[in-house]
Amino acid sequence: MKALMPSFNYEKAAKAQEIMANLIDDVGLSDRKYEKILGLDASYLNDLSCSVAVLYNARKGKVIKVSSALLKNKVPYVPGFLGFREASAFLASAQEIDLSDVDLILVDGHGRFHPRLAGSAVQVGLVLGKPTVGVAKKPLKAEKIDERGYVWLKGRVVGKVLNEPKGAKRLYISVGNEISLEDAFEVVKLLRPGKGLPVPLNIADRLSRRLMEYALRRSEKGYIRRFGLRRKQAS
DNA sequence: GCGACAG
DNA sequence: ATCTTGTCGC
Numbered sequence: 001m002k003a004l005m006p007s008f009n010y011e012k013a014a015k016a017q018e019i020m021a022n023l024i025d026d027v028g029l030s031d032r033k034y035e036k037i038l039g040l041d042a043s044y045l046n047d048l049s050c051s052v053a054v055l056y057n058a059r060k061g062k063v064i065k066v067s068s069a070l071l072k073n074k075v076p077y078v079p080g081f082l083g084f085r086e087a088s089a090f091l092a093s094a095q096e097i098d099l100s101d102v103d104l105i106l107v108d109g110h111g112r113f114h115p116r117l118a119g120s121a122v123q124v125g126l127v128l129g130k131p132t133v134g135v136a137k138k139p140l141k142a143e144k145i146d147e148r149g150y151v152w153l154k155g156r157v158v159g160k161v162l163n164e165p166k167g168a169k170r171l172y173i174s175v176g177n178e179i180s181l182e183d184a185f186e187v188v189k190l191l192r193p194g195k196g197l198p199v200p201l202n203i204a205d206r207l208s209r210r211l212m213e214y215a216l217r218r219s220e221k222g223y224i225r226r227f228g229l230r231r232k233q234a235s
Numbered sequence: 236g237c238g239a240c241a242g
Numbered sequence: 243a244t245c246t247t248g249t250c251g252c
Contacts, residue, residue: 042242044243049242077243079240086242109241119241136241172241 008075013084014116020126021117028131028179034104034187035059038097039200040090040124041108043208047073049086050212051093055102056200058191063203064101068211069093079140082109083120090124102130104179104187106201110134111174111184113151113159115141125177132176133184134159135201139172160185168195 037058042051049071055064069092075085090107110119111134119140125132139145142159144152151159151172159174160181171192173185191198197205 042243044242049243077242079242082242114241134241138241140241141239 008084010078010081013081017083017114017116017118020122021112023126024112024117024122024175025178026112026175026180028183032103032131032179032183034131034183036064036101036103037187037191037200038094038102038105039108039198039202039204040094040105041197041201041204041208042086042089042093043205043212044073045212045216048212048215049073049089050208050215051086051089052204052208052211053090053093053097054200054204054207055097056203058199065097066203066207067093067096068208069095070211070215080115083118083123087120087123087127090120091127094128099128099130105130105132105176106188106191106198107132107134107176108136108197108201108205110136110140110172111159111176113140113142113153113172113174115153117153117158119174119176121174121176129178131178133179133188134172134174134176135188135198136172136174137169137197157181162189162192164189165192165195168192171197 037056039054042049052068107121111121121132121134142151149161150157162171173188175181188198196202
């Protein structure tokens with residue numbers, strides 16, 4: 001059977017992740033203020049990904065700017081290699097955002113909480129050279145999650161479980177780049193007034209879905225032809 | 236062979 | 243991620 005992407009080599013990708021893991025700055029600047037936050041999330045349909053970037057002013061509680069990108073996926077989803085599939089989509093959606101105007105980037109997915117300590121948030125953080133945090137709804141394999149919610153992997157702390165506010169679904173927070181785990185945890189906690197995702201990610205999540213639906217509805221104007229989609233069979 | 240396994 | 247009906251709860 002023909003591989004989906006002959007040029008993608010998982011062994012080399014794993015090596016690249018190990019290199020990236022060594023480049024992470026998990027200290028950051030201690031006096032940093034995180035006011036303008038960029039949230040990155042994506043939804044999927046067949047071979048398409050729709051990524052949305054939401055720039056949010058946390059102090060004013062207002063959205064500053066939104067941008068998006070609809071792309072054809074080049075890499076299949078394989079656990080542990082998600083970054084190679086969706087980092088390009090994230091970066092494309094953030095193309096029109098002025099990064100000098102961004103204090104922190106929230107990525108839907110893991111950061112250092114990853115088998116090779118280099119999840120998609122690490123990848124985005126290193127490419128953009130910005131403080132980045134991974135926010136995931138499900139855990140990856142961990143060696144231990146202690147009573148204070150710290151996630152352990154390879155003998156070190158790689159993430160922290162966010163259980164607030166009360167009754168909210170747990171989120172797994174980890175460093176992407178240029179920030180400490182404690183700062184990452186506190187920022188996400190402040191950005192989560194309700195039970196859902198932190199505000200910028202919540203907005204990006206809902207928008208990416210709506211934009212994908214929009215793209216499908218107007219598929220007769222070229223999306224199906226351009227991307228090779230097929231309508232679902234009526235049953 | 237079976238289970239694990241972000242989005 | 244996405245596919246999906248009814249159902250429990252604020």
